[in-house]
Amino acid sequence: MDISRLARDIRKGDRKALAKGITLAENETAKASSLLRTLEPPGRAFVVGVTGPPGTGKSTLVDRLVGLYRRRGLRVGVIAVDPTSPITGGALLGDRVRMERHANDRGVFIRSMASRGWSGGLSRATSQVIQLMDAAGFDVVLLETVGIGQSDIEVVGVSHAVLVVLMPGLGDDVQVSKAGLMEIGDVYVVNKADVEGADALVVSLLGLVRSMRSRSPPVVKVSALTGEGLENLESAIEAIRARFEEGDLEVRLRSASGMIAQTARAVLAERLAHTSRERVNELALMVVKGEITVDAAAGLLLK
């Protein structure tokens, strides 16, 4: 494969070339890494992570955001990340429907990503795809998770702004706060504003974030389905994007730091997987013989 030619085509915004680059990121991160060195992504893309429990309407909301940004003339990439197996993946993402809807809009590029390997590999690939979309000239990248857990929180760690999407009737707020969602949001979205309990959820969220964090992020009530309240969400996101555009280091460093940390972790895991099978077996034998504990063996492996 001719990396410099691929890089040139991606920079031109060629969709097939971008798709090829993304496939590299998914399957051959080392080659994707070399592609990115050639590309020198400009860092112009604003990355919005969208996470939250399943069923809260994240996909519909992402569709709304795509519409909002397209009306502003911005090019939008969407990465739908599903860290689960392909068995549940297809059903949860339903991105084929979405891809059809935007099929004729050259300013939108949608890609869903799942992983067959360790989830760390997915984090690294996601970082690379963001950089590829950036290099291909996309202004905004929406990073959507399927919302089934902890790995989602990991995935959105590479964003400039994180939207946590919730809805009334999810169970008590203590659960939400336990899930780690209270620490990561820049904007809290109460979707399905028409459902009973929406106002109460807004109030309790405001209380929660105020009690837990020094600077309270905004809580906005919307209906992704009807469009109600979207202007409030838009202005909350745009406030962060404005800081991004001004070169605000806090916002910019956040995404870069997240990507570096996740990539480093993936690289470590890969190294461990490749170099030490014999040594692992040797140590496992000592564990089986009762000479050392598993933790001690892991310590020796890392020496």
Add this chain to the structure above:
Amino acid sequence: MDISRLARDIRKGDRKALAKGITLAENETAKASSLLRTLEPPGRAFVVGVTGPPGTGKSTLVDRLVGLYRRRGLRVGVIAVDPTSPITGGALLGDRVRMERHANDRGVFIRSMASRGWSGGLSRATSQVIQLMDAAGFDVVLLETVGIGQSDIEVVGVSHAVLVVLMPGLGDDVQVSKAGLMEIGDVYVVNKADVEGADALVVSLLGLVRSMRSRSPPVVKVSALTGEGLENLESAIEAIRARFEEGDLEVRLRSASGMIAQTARAVLAERLAHTSRERVNELALMVVKGEITVDAAAGLLLK
């Protein structure tokens, strides 16, 4: 906390002490590690991993296995692993119901585990809990996943025997094989034997595993609900347990290697998380300035 006293109580099979040890594994792996050094787990516990897509009846099957082993007079530990957030966890596991059913049986210990942190932390904690149960004198540990994806496959990598539970109507077999489930099973269980398509699924699974692997694992059809076919499953598992009891290295090394590798990976991730925030920020600044790519920064971080 007096580690040597806790160790003594766990060795006696004291349930409160075991629970305390498990809480350490969940929250303070370093202390749990020191507890395990004191305990010197004997490696007598046979670990059976139970994985597969959601809705295939894994919990019911695990309950059946608990019954089978209890009738043989063996003590059984159950670890229900849910790598997702607490939001979905409680609903999926339903272990409270099960805990009530076995509440008066001192030969059964059930614990569900979820993670607030990175899923690697969960893997390490799971390894430690297996060793704690081993030290507390449990003969069999059943490690059940909720079946939502790739992290499940990781979790059962610490087992001596892996049961992959499937059922008719999950979608085509290609999806099952893509999910990585075809590589990891020692026994394939087609549950819900009475549902249409069960026989066809058995036939196609047999074809799949024969085409993919040099030694074909058994495929057994059961109904966890009615008990139909359980004797075939039992003998398939017991064939592996017999090898384990004979000290078969292949079986014994498998669990130990899995635990060492997962623990090492978790330790690496923890180190990375703790030592290098300043350095990450420094490198992130270089990325933001466009001086280096994220992958290059990750490389420098690991130097």
